Amino acid sequence: MKIRVLLFGQLAEASGVSELEMEGYADTISLISALQERFPTLQQSKYMMAVNQQMVSENTKLSENATVALMPPFSGG
Amino acid sequence: MKIRVLLFGQLAEASGVSELEMEGYADTISLISALQERFPTLQQSKYMMAVNQQMVSENTKLSENATVALMPPFSGG
């Protein structure tokens, strides 16, 4: 099961990557823990999460080709 | 004692005059009663009054060369 992961703002900057593909994670908790292993700075970062463009705050099941976005606090305008 | 009287908006329209000079009125009450005699439509009109550009709501003494403005409700903007 493929998951598309997007990182934005200071998260993309700190991890050096803005988009990656992950495979084999059934929910956001397991995905995040794998991402934290790969990008240790994530553990100290403040961010919100969206699955398929919907904000989620609790553990969320992921389906094939889901897009998970990790987003630091918004600062538009 | 000369007084300059200004009429605006529908008051100027109804009386057919927008500026006139009156002489011999010591306060706004006596001035207004003379104006009402001259322009009877004034009696039915709603208006505010300014003496030398200051809004007044009570009888006000008039000095030489005072400017008295009769103003219907404002409708700018």
Next chain:
Amino acid sequence: MKEGKPKNIFIKGAITASFIAESIEKHSVKKNIGGHSIFLGQVRADEINGKKVSAIEYTAYEEMAMQKMHEIREAVFEQYELTCMHVYHSLGKVAAGEICLFVFTSSAHRKAAIAACSELVERIKAELPVWGAELFEDNTHQWKVNQ
């Protein structure tokens, strides 16, 4: 910018979009501004008893209006942290669809600019000796009433 003397706020006829653009443009040199709030009054082609408004003709007690606007300007500058404030009102005929009032406030932070602009619009409508006659297509007219 606080100013000592009453400014002329009146413009003959409609206020054009290019005038507004120039006014916005001038503020690009003021690098402490974070937000601008603008209100534009536009003449509506209201239908009243089957007759359509084609224009509003504005008259004013100009001297007193400028003096009053000066007082309002000082009071609003006291109340809000503004960098700039500009007000323009049309005199004479302004056709339906055209702009007759331009209120423009700027501040380091949006909230002051927005609140000041909104307050200015209310005070301008309530306190400036300006009158609008709504002209109909058949050359009759009626006097506008502010809500």
Next chain:
Amino acid sequence: MKEGKPKNIFIKGAITASFIAESIEKHSVKKNIGGHSIFLGQVRADEINGKKVSAIEYTAYEEMAMQKMHEIREAVFEQYELTCMHVYHSLGKVAAGEICLFVFTSSAHRKAAIAACSELVERIKAELPVWGAELFEDNTHQWKVNQ
């Protein structure tokens, strides 16, 4: 005008005064409009620890931002009697003194236009996935934090 589909709100670089003027001008054909309310965000040359901001570089999760803006637009149209609503946000670099946000609401009566514009600005800042990096003159940067 209510629209069925998300609109692109993003503009590459600064929003120009002439773009704003054109947008205002287009509304002269809508003769039921009585008031426009406009908010413009301008990039401030803030001084932070002795370094001056020369520009902000904006990035966004564009797809999600447009979808979110679509939801906000529908909600605000529900809430206020508006004739039109336009929102533009810059992407990429916007220099200090330039305009990065343009929110424009129109209504028959001023109060709806003013209240809707102000609410839109708050929601845009709080809810759109957009990020600004404040670039300093020495080529370093820091991430902007919204108040």
